[in-house]
Every structure is written in C-alpha cells, then in structure tokens.
Amino acid sequence: MIDKPRSMQSNPILRGVTSITMGPILLFAWYVQWHGDYGPGGGFQAGVIFAAAVIAYALIYGLDRAQRFIPPPAAEIGVMAGWLLYIGTGVLSMFRGANFLDYDVIAHDPLHGQHYGILAVELGVGITVAAVMIVLFYAFAGRRHR
Amino acid sequence: MINFALLAMLLLVAVALLRLRDLFTAAMLTGIYSLVSACFFMVQDAVDVAFTEAAVGAGITTVLFLATLSMVGRDEAPISRIHLPALACTLACGALLVYASQDMPAWGDPNAPVHQHVAPRYIEHSADEVGPPNIVTSVLASYRSYDTMGEVGVVFTAAIGVLLLLGNGTKRRRTARREPEDSA
Numbered sequence: 174m175i176d177k178p179r180s181m182q183s184n185p186i187l188r189g190v191t192s193i194t195m196g197p198i199l200l201f202a203w204y205v206q207w208h209g210d211y212g213p214g215g216g217f218q219a220g221v222i223f224a225a226a227v228i229a230y231a232l233i234y235g236l237d238r239a240q241r242f243i244p245p246p247a248a249e250i251g252v253m254a255g256w257l258l259y260i261g262t263g264v265l266s267m268f269r270g271a272n273f274l275d276y277d278v279i280a281h282d283p284l285h286g287q288h289y290g291i292l293a294v295e296l297g298v299g300i301t302v303a304a305v306m307i308v309l310f311y312a313f314a315g316r317r318h319r
Numbered sequence: 320m321i322n323f324a325l326l327a328m329l330l331l332v333a334v335a336l337l338r339l340r341d342l343f344t345a346a347m348l349t350g351i352y353s354l355v356s357a358c359f360f361m362v363q364d365a366v367d368v369a370f371t372e373a374a375v376g377a378g379i380t381t382v383l384f385l386a387t388l389s390m391v392g393r394d395e396a397p398i399s400r401i402h403l404p405a406l407a408c409t410l411a412c413g414a415l416l417v418y419a420s421q422d423m424p425a426w427g428d429p430n431a432p433v434h435q436h437v438a439p440r441y442i443e444h445s446a447d448e449v450g451p452p453n454i455v456t457s458v459l460a461s462y463r464s465y466d467t468m469g470e471v472g473v474v475f476t477a478a479i480g481v482l483l484l485l486g487n488g489t490k491r492r493r494t495a496r497r498e499p500e501d502s503a
Contacts (some may be wrong), residue, residue, distance in 0.1 A: 205370070210451030213366035215459065221374040228382055249482075256475050259468055274464040291451065291460040294467065301471050302324045305478040306379055312485040313386040 191233040198226040205298050208315040210288070220302025227303075228310050236314050248307045255301030262293040325359045343393040346384035353377040367455065 205212075206219035231239030263274035270278060276290025277283040339345045353376025353402045360369035424431035441458055449457035459467050 210453050210456045212453065213455070214370065215367065215456055218367050218370040218374070221371055221379065225374045225378045228379060232382065252475060252478050256468075256471050263464070263468070276461065276466070283448075287449045287457075287461055288451070291449070291456060294460050294464060295456070298467065298471050301474055305474050306375075306479050307402055309383065309481055310379070310386075312481055313383055316386075316390065316485060 187233050191208065191229060195226055195230060198222065198229075202226065202303075206295065207292070209295055210291060216298025216300075217292070217302050219295075220299040220304075221306060223303040224301070224310070227307055231314065236311070243307055245308070245311050248304045248311065249266030251300050251304030252308055255297045255299065257306060258297035258300065259294045262297070263291055266290065321362055322359075325355055325362065328355050331361070333422045340395045340397070341393060342388055342395055343385075345395075346381055347385065348387060350381035353380070 184275075202219045202223035205214035205222060206216065227243055229240055229293070230242065241246035262276070266275050266278055267273050274290075274294075276287045279286035279289050329352065332348055332355065336345055336352070339348065353372055355367045355426065357372040360366075360372055401457070424433075427435075434501050436501055441462060445454050445457045445462075449461045451457050
C-alpha cells in the first residue's frame, strides 16, 4: 500500500475506478454536509467522507499529489478553523444579547436564526473532522520517508 | 433473521481476529468487522452512524493500521503461554457485563427510561423551536450544542496530540528526499 505506491499507481483498474468515484464521493460529502438537517448526516459524517476521498486519492496517486490538492498547512489550519467557527457562532449569539450558542438571535426570525446557526456549526464540525483525518493520514504516511 | 446473520458474522470475525498472528490479515479483518457493524447500524435505521462506521472504521482506520504495519512489520511477537490473571480478569468483566445487560430494557421498548425523559419534548417541540425536520440534527447542533462543541474539542485535541508525537510528516520528508537527488 503505502510501501508500494508505484505498483498501485500503475494499476489501470485502480486508477480508473478512483478517478471515476472521486467526484461522486466528494459530491456526496458536500450533500451530507448541507442536507444534514433534512436527511441523515451532518458535519461529522461529511467530514469523514471527504477525508476518505482524499485518502483514497493519496493511496492511488501518491502522497505528493494529494498534498497538492490539500496542502498540509491548509489541513492544519482547518483543524483549528472549524472549531473556531463553531465557537465563533456561539460568541456571535452572545454579542447579539443571548446565551452562548443560542442561535435564536442570529437572524430576525428565531427559526431562521436556528437554521443559520446549525448550518454554521455543522460546517465547523465538518471542517475540523475532515482536516483532522487528513492531518492524521499525512502524519502516518509521511513518516516512512524520513 | 438478518440481525442474527450479522451478529453471527461479527462473532465469527471476532473469533478469527483472536486466533490470528498475522497482523496484515488482522487489520483487514478489523475492517470487515467495521463493515458488518455498519450494516448492523443500517438495519437499525441509524444511517448516519452507519456512514461514520463505514468511513472511519472500515476505511480510514484500516489505512492507518496498514501505514503503521509498513513501519513495524506484519508479524506479532509470539505469545508463549496464557496469562491466567489476565484471562480471569477478562472473563470476570465479561460476566459482569452480561449480568448487567439483564437489567437493560428490551430493544425498542417505549417505556424505557431513555424515551421518558427529554426525548418526548424534543420530538414534540423541535419543529417549532428549532425547525429542521431531522430531529437528530436539531438535538446535536441546537439543544445539545455544548456537547457537540466538546466533541469537536476532543477531535481537535487528539489531532494535536498525534502531531506532537509523530510530527506532521512533511518538512523532514522533503529534505530527506531531496538530499540523495542533490548528491547524485
């Protein structure tokens, strides 16, 4: 696997299947992220599905090309940015005069406020989870080359 | 019926895992175990849990196991004999868990305590108070958003811990790789 990226890269079936499925997997992660309040899913699920797509890409096309798609510094910033987006949503509702993470006051209509608040925190969860999974994979896969 | 088939498969994979000494096969079997668990969650209508189990348990964890194996080798050190105190401790804990499970309410019992406390309020008022038709989302992201914030904090902390232990795997790799090219 990570030991022999060359042999997996030269396998036409693996390359073909990966390049065909990559788009749908990323699209599915996107769908699970934004459709979580209507169907099953949400930030945690969307994050791991997105990360799984990136990791599959890295397995077939090599770590370097995956790191051109998601650079390691970007992933490390994502780990923090997602959680800060979550906390920031809570702080925003505090600035608007309600309790921490009380989304009612984010928009004029409390239901709309709840909707925006939930979308924001779910996006935060998704960014952090995806970034953490990718960072862990980079940390493990990059060690071999030392 | 399908529940029994899935449970039997889980048990079979677990026993096979116990007896294996080849770590590569064991890593593959843990992936299969996760996949069967994901099917189990699917049958029980917990689709989002099944997503997570399939992606994390069967996918990413298996890849991380394999990455670890490529560093440590695929054979487990031979175990010479059974450690009796450990076996006794494990059996005692298992027996306690089985004994405790007798007090659990039956699966799907509407009178179970978990369905009596705050769940009815969430089901009746979530549409007026929060809005999303998926009540799981409104519970996780709105009613219990503190919990979820803590969970994201746990994920964040875990990543920081791994980065501190392993390094981020990039900078040293680049230099280590360019050196032979420069000298050659």
